[in-house]
Amino acid sequence: MAQGKYARIDNNRRQQPPSNNYCSTVTIVVFVALCLVGVWMMTSSSIVPGQNVDMPIPKTGKNDVKDQVTDSSINSTAKKVDNNQGGLSEDVKKASEDTRNPHEFDYVDVHKDQKEKKPEETYQHKYDKKPSKMPEPKLDEKPEEKPKEKPIEETTTSSEAQAENKDVTVRHADGQVNQVGGETKSNDGQANIVGQGDLNENTSEEDKSSLYQNKRKHDLADSIKASNDKTGESEVEKVNESQVVEKGAKKDNNEVSNQSPGEQFPSGAQAELTNETSTENGSWSTQAVESKNEKDTQESAKELVVYNWKSCNSTAGPDFIPCLDNWRAIKNLRSTMHYEHRERHCPEEPPTCLVPLPEGYRRPIKWPNSRKKIWYSNVPHTELVEYKGHQNWVKVVGRYLVFPGGGTQFKHGALHYIDFINENVPDIAWGKHSRVILDVGCGVASFGGFLFDRDVLAMSLAPKDEHEAQVQFALERGIPAISAVMGTLRLPFPGKVFDVVHCARCRVPWHIEGGKLLLELNRLLRPGGYFVWSATPVYQKKPEDKEIWKAMSKLLETMCWELVTRVRDRLNGVGLAIYKKPMNNSCYEKRSVQDPPMCEASDDANAAWNVPLQTCMHKVPIDSLQRGSRWPEQWPARLDKTPYWMLGSEMGVYGKPQPEDFVADYEHWKRVVSKSYINGMGINWATVRNVMDMRAIYGGFAAALKDMNVWVMNVVPIDSPDVLPAIYERGLFGIYHDWCQSFSTYPRSYDLMHADHLFSMIKQKCKIVPLVVEVDRILRPEGKLIVRDTAEVVSELESILRSMQWEIRMTYNKDNEGLLSAQKTLWRPKEFETLDYGMMT
Numbered sequence: 001m002a003q004g005k006y007a008r009i010d011n012n013r014r015q016q017p018p019s020n021n022y023c024s025t026v027t028i029v030v031f032v033a034l035c036l037v038g039v040w041m042m043t044s045s046s047i048v049p050g051q052n053v054d055m056p057i058p059k060t061g062k063n064d065v066k067d068q069v070t071d072s073s074i075n076s077t078a079k080k081v082d083n084n085q086g087g088l089s090e091d092v093k094k095a096s097e098d099t100r101n102p103h104e105f106d107y108v109d110v111h112k113d114q115k116e117k118k119p120e121e122t123y124q125h126k127y128d129k130k131p132s133k134m135p136e137p138k139l140d141e142k143p144e145e146k147p148k149e150k151p152i153e154e155t156t157t158s159s160e161a162q163a164e165n166k167d168v169t170v171r172h173a174d175g176q177v178n179q180v181g182g183e184t185k186s187n188d189g190q191a192n193i194v195g196q197g198d199l200n201e202n203t204s205e206e207d208k209s210s211l212y213q214n215k216r217k218h219d220l221a222d223s224i225k226a227s228n229d230k231t232g233e234s235e236v237e238k239v240n241e242s243q244v245v246e247k248g249a250k251k252d253n254n255e256v257s258n259q260s261p262g263e264q265f266p267s268g269a270q271a272e273l274t275n276e277t278s279t280e281n282g283s284w285s286t287q288a289v290e291s292k293n294e295k296d297t298q299e300s301a302k303e304l305v306v307y308n309w310k311s312c313n314s315t316a317g318p319d320f321i322p323c324l325d326n327w328r329a330i331k332n333l334r335s336t337m338h339y340e341h342r343e344r345h346c347p348e349e350p351p352t353c354l355v356p357l358p359e360g361y362r363r364p365i366k367w368p369n370s371r372k373k374i375w376y377s378n379v380p381h382t383e384l385v386e387y388k389g390h391q392n393w394v395k396v397v398g399r400y401l402v403f404p405g406g407g408t409q410f411k412h413g414a415l416h417y418i419d420f421i422n423e424n425v426p427d428i429a430w431g432k433h434s435r436v437i438l439d440v441g442c443g444v445a446s447f448g449g450f451l452f453d454r455d456v457l458a459m460s461l462a463p464k465d466e467h468e469a470q471v472q473f474a475l476e477r478g479i480p481a482i483s484a485v486m487g488t489l490r491l492p493f494p495g496k497v498f499d500v501v502h503c504a505r506c507r508v509p510w511h512i513e514g515g516k517l518l519l520e521l522n523r524l525l526r527p528g529g530y531f532v533w534s535a536t537p538v539y540q541k542k543p544e545d546k547e548i549w550k551a552m553s554k555l556l557e558t559m560c561w562e563l564v565t566r567v568r569d570r571l572n573g574v575g576l577a578i579y580k581k582p583m584n585n586s587c588y589e590k591r592s593v594q595d596p597p598m599c600e601a602s603d604d605a606n607a608a609w610n611v612p613l614q615t616c617m618h619k620v621p622i623d624s625l626q627r628g629s630r631w632p633e634q635w636p637a638r639l640d641k642t643p644y645w646m647l648g649s650e651m652g653v654y655g656k657p658q659p660e661d662f663v664a665d666y667e668h669w670k671r672v673v674s675k676s677y678i679n680g681m682g683i684n685w686a687t688v689r690n691v692m693d694m695r696a697i698y699g700g701f702a703a704a705l706k707d708m709n710v711w712v713m714n715v716v717p718i719d720s721p722d723v724l725p726a727i728y729e730r731g732l733f734g735i736y737h738d739w740c741q742s743f744s745t746y747p748r749s750y751d752l753m754h755a756d757h758l759f760s761m762i763k764q765k766c767k768i769v770p771l772v773v774e775v776d777r778i779l780r781p782e783g784k785l786i787v788r789d790t791a792e793v794v795s796e797l798e799s800i801l802r803s804m805q806w807e808i809r810m811t812y813n814k815d816n817e818g819l820l821s822a823q824k825t826l827w828r829p830k831e832f833e834t835l836d837y838g839m840m841t
Contacts, residue, residue, distance in 0.1 A: 293813075307769075307803040309829045312353040314838030319472065320355050320777075322347055322742035324464050324483060328837035339487035342463040346741040350770035353833040354804070355747045355777045357826065364751075364780060367478040367689045367709060371449050373400040374476045378748070381469040384444070393444050394473065403477065405446050409504040409534045409574045414450040416571060421532060422454075424567050425578050428530055431455030434499040435635040435731040438524060441506025445474035445481050455635065457711065459498075459733050461491070472746040478689040480711050482735065483744045486517045490613060492736040495523045495605030496621075496628040497728035504534040511551040514596055514615045515559070522559060522581065523605050527620045527628050531561065531579040539568055539575025558595060559617065560587035585620050606725065609718050609736050627725055635731050639703055640666070643729040653697055653721050662698055662726070669700035681821045682809055683784055685710075688751040692778070695720060695758040696734055699727035713750075715743075719761065739774075740766035748780045756788045759797060768793075772800050779824045784809075787820040794818030 316325045329345035360377035364370060376399055384394050385401075392406025410417035421428060428434050431454045439448050439460045448458030462471050463485035474481035484491060486508055501521050503510075510518040521531065537548040556563070561579040568575040582588075588598060599605075599616035621629040627645040632638045642659045646652075652661025678685065691712045693701050697720075702712035714734030716724040727734045737743060739762050753775055762771055775785060785806075787797055791813040797820060798808055805827035812819040 305799075307800065309804060310353045310831045310833035311356045311829045312351060312838070313832040313834040315840040316838065318356050318358040319469065319746055320838060321464065321483065321744065321746060322351055322838070323744065326837050327840050339463065339485045342465060342485035343487045343489060344741075344744060347835075347837050350740070350742060350774065351835060351838075352770055352773050353835070354773065354828060356828050357748075357781070361748075361781065361826075363687075363782060364476060364478075366687060370476070370478045370689070371403065372405075373397070373402045374473070375399065376401050379469055379472050379476050381472075384470060384473070393446075401473070403444060403446060403449075403473075405450060407443055407446050407504060409576075410447070410569075410572050412571055414446045415453065417447070417569070418450060418454060420569050421576070421578070424565050425530065428500065428578075429634075432634045433631070434530070435638070436498055436728055436733050437500040437502055438493075438498045438521075439502045439504075440486065440521075441503060441508060442470070442474065442481060444470050445477070445479040447502065447504065448474070448481070449477060449479040457731070457733055458502075459493075459735075469746070472749075475690060475746060475749040480690075480713065480733070483746070486520060488613060490520060490608045490611045491524065492608050493524055494608060494722070494725045494728070494736075495618060496526050497725060497733075498524050498529060499526055500530045500532060501525050502532045502534075504532075505536070511548060511555055515555040516613050516615050518555060518559070519596060519615060519617060520613055522561075522617055525581050526631070527581055528583045528631055529581050530564070531581070532576060533579070534574060534576035538566065538577045558591065558593070560591075582620060585622065588617070588619065606722060609738065627729070632729055632731070636706075638729065638731045639706060641730070643726055646726070653723065665698045665700040666703055669704040673701070673704035677786070681784075681786065683752070683821075687782070688784070690750045691752045692750045692754065693734075694739070694753055694755040695761070696723070696727060697721075697756070698723050699730055699732045699734070701754060701756070702727070702732050703730065710752075715739075717758070717761070719765070739771055742774055743778060745778060747777045750778050750783060751780055752784045752786070753779055754786045758789070759787065760789050760793045763793070768796065769800060772797065772804075776804060776824060781824055781826045783824045785820075785822045785824070787818075787822075789818055789820075791816050791818040794820045798822075 312320055314320045314325060315327065323344040323346040324342075326345040326347055329347075330341050333340050358377060358380055362375045362377055364378065365374055376396060379401065382396065385396055392404040392411050393408075395402045395404070405413045405415070407414065407417075418430065422430050430451070435456060437448075437451070437456060437458050439445065439458045442448060442458075442460035442462045445458070445460040445462075448460040451458050458480065460471070460474055460479060460481035461484050462481065464471070464483045465485075471481045471483045501524065508517055510521075525531065533552075536542070537545040537552065553563075556579055560582045562582070564578045564580050566575065566577045597616050599614060599618045603614065603616065603618065605618040621627065623629060625645055625647065627643070630644070632643070633641045642662045646658040646662055648657040648659055650658045652658040654661050654664065656664060677683070685708060688708075688710055691702075691705065691710050693699075693712055693714050694717075696702065696714035696716055699712075699714050702714055705712060712732065714724070714727045714732060715737050716722065716727075716734055718736055718738045724734050724736065739758065755775075759768055759771065762768060779785065785801075787794060789797075794811060794813065795818070798811055801822050802808060805825050807823040807825060808820070809823055810819070810821040
């Protein structure tokens with residue numbers, strides 16, 4: 001019956017008119033065609049949205065999308081369109097692939113069937129070990145566009161989206177930063193992305209648009225939510241082109257530098273660099289700071305001083321020392337009986353010209369080889385060679401000045417002489433009990449040079465006299481020395497600081513005028529310290545020598561100095577006498593005749609700047625908390641030991657109790673030297689030997705350099721707290737000085753000069769330019785200057801030094817504090833300025 005029923009239906013159909021059959025067929029064909037057209041339009045719009053090539057195109061492989069449409073014809077058509085990229089040219093396909101945004105992988109299942117993907121379609125997941133680099137876009141290539149078949153409204157929307165194109169950075173909790181750019185945006189500003197799994201054959205055009213918007217909102221929200229779940233914060237921020245590459249970013253070889261602002265495509269390396277949710281500037285400056293500095297520079301440039309440098313023309317030439325070569329002042333002296341002409345006579349206005357270099361000047365020989373020989377062209381003087389050559393002071397050998405290590409009293413070498421002293425007085429104990437000594441009339445300072453082998457620092461002292469350049473020889477050799485004379489003024493050192501005072505044929509008339517000069521040594525020598533006197537009156541029997549010995553013996557006895565030994569060195573054929581200063585006042589009180597007299601209680605033994613000599617003796621401190629009442633710790637323990645006379649009840653330089661101040665200063669400089677100066681300044685310390693700290697505080701900077709093969713002259717300005725005794729107490733040495741005047745040293749004496757807030761202090765009392773000129777005079781070519789001061793002063797110094805053709809190695813400013821590192825060059829002005837006071841005739 002079923003067959004009969006269906007048979008009747010078939011019969012009825014055969015009995016219908018032909019026109020009805022024809023209409024039914026046409027209707028079916030049209031319906032199928034319309035369906036195909038709708039499917040085509042649907043798939044085309046979902047894969048290629050508008051004509052915005054910047055829009056990220058989701059991959060639609062069969063294993064990538066979970067919700068595929070089930071209709072076989074639609075699937076077939078979608079696959080065909082996907083394989084052909086919507087009928088676009090190869091250029092468009094390449095551009096579409098290259099402009100993928102990393103964020104599209106938030107909604108694509110990249111873990112599913114990875115093996116079936118093509119190599120170019122594989123993107124390394126953020127948890128994989130080796131992230132692959134995103135392909136770089138070829139922005140200079142424009143794809144060929146096919147005739148637009150989309151409605152005008154869609155084209156308009158795409159154009160508006162391109163016009164509103166902005167960059168958006170999505171920062172994830174794992175540190176990955178996705179750059180979003182050039183995407184179609186909805187009215188609320190969110191970029192729209194849709195997956196094919198959200199579409200089917202029943203989807204209308206309005207639904208498609210809505211799905212695009214909702215899908216994009218959903219994916220972006222999921223991404224941000226995932227970040228929030230991990231770190232509790234996420235950030236979607238707009239960035240400009242300069243913010244895409246963050247600290248330490250490296251450009252790819254294929255990176256295009258002329259990208260437009262709306263075309264930011266960070267490479268894999270860049271994405272790895274932007275992996276912090278919060279960053280600090282670190283060593284990088286900011287645009288705000290750079291712009292402000294540039295504006296300030298431009299403003300200050302309007303008021304820049306034009307420096308017209310000239311070389312100094314004086315009788316001394318390359319060896320000019322302004323305060324010792326002031327011939328105008330020397331000629332006007334009333335007397336030279338007490339060596340007044342060898343003392344300091346500074347010009348009223350310090351020079352602002354640059355001292356020329358000797359012809360053929362060369363980079364100094366490094367220590368310790370410099371102790372044996374130096375370049376003759378650097379110190380081209382032969383007076384000492386002719387006058388003292390037979391005493392093994394110095395000889396000329398080819399291009400060198402050679403120093404055999406001898407002297408007037410130790411022709412066969414300084415080390416034998418040094419050990420001979422220690423053998424006869426073991427309590428001297430070089431490098432332990434005795435650390436800091438004063439060598440008066442040092443010659444070329446071979447004695448002090450070889451004391452380094454016994455861990456002893458010697459302040460070598462000699463006048464600028466007929467023995468031309470003896471102190472200059474010492475400094476060129478890398479041995480500490482200053483140009484000074486024992487005349488009418490106290491030496492620029494505090495009282496009771498030297499462990500030993502040495503005089504080997506120093507030609508100082510100790511016994512005359514009531515022993516005024518010897519009493520100056522008494523001021524300088526530490527209670528319990530030793531005076532080593534090696535001179536002809538000690539061992540020769542000439543009438544003059546006998547007379548001097550007798551006068552000296554009487555004077556030293558009334559001064560209560562104990563004669564420890566009088567011995568003859570048979571190898572050198574000389575003798576020496578060693579005396580010891582008393583440790584208390586008992587001897588002074590027992591004297592029947594108070595001659596020399598004791599100084600008034602108001603006489604400060606530490607006062608030493610331009611103070612006339614006094615024919616008196618200072619009492620030995622008896623209070624156990626007074627400096628000088630006991631001997632310092634043995635070296636090297638004394639370097640770190642807080643001096644016993646620093647009291648917690650007294651405030652230090654930095655406002656803390658003195659012991660805390662001392663320790664804090666040392667810790668500060670240890671950090672600065674180890675973390676910055678040694679490795680952070682670009683200084684080759686193998687070329688550094690002679691160092692000057694122009695404004696020393698407690699000697700912390702010098703102490704921090706203890707393991708370096710250098711020595712440091714600690715200069716305490718006369719306007720600074722008098723901390724020089726503390727520097728000597730810890731086994732270092734130094735000198736007082738007024739930086740409004742020239743320093744008593746030869747040109748080209750030091751390898752490195754250090755100034756901690758010195759220039760800003762000096763500006764309050766004198767001009768800064770002459771001080772910079774003095775630094776240029778003291779430093780050797782290729783010598784280094786390190787300045788710590790206010791940012792304003794550092795900027796001014798940088799300007800001056802650049803005008804002098806110095807090389808600025810580094811400048812750094814923070815919180816109105818500045819740091820500058822500069823290097824002197826060989827440049828000298830060709831034009832000369834004649835200094836009338838510096839001309840002998």
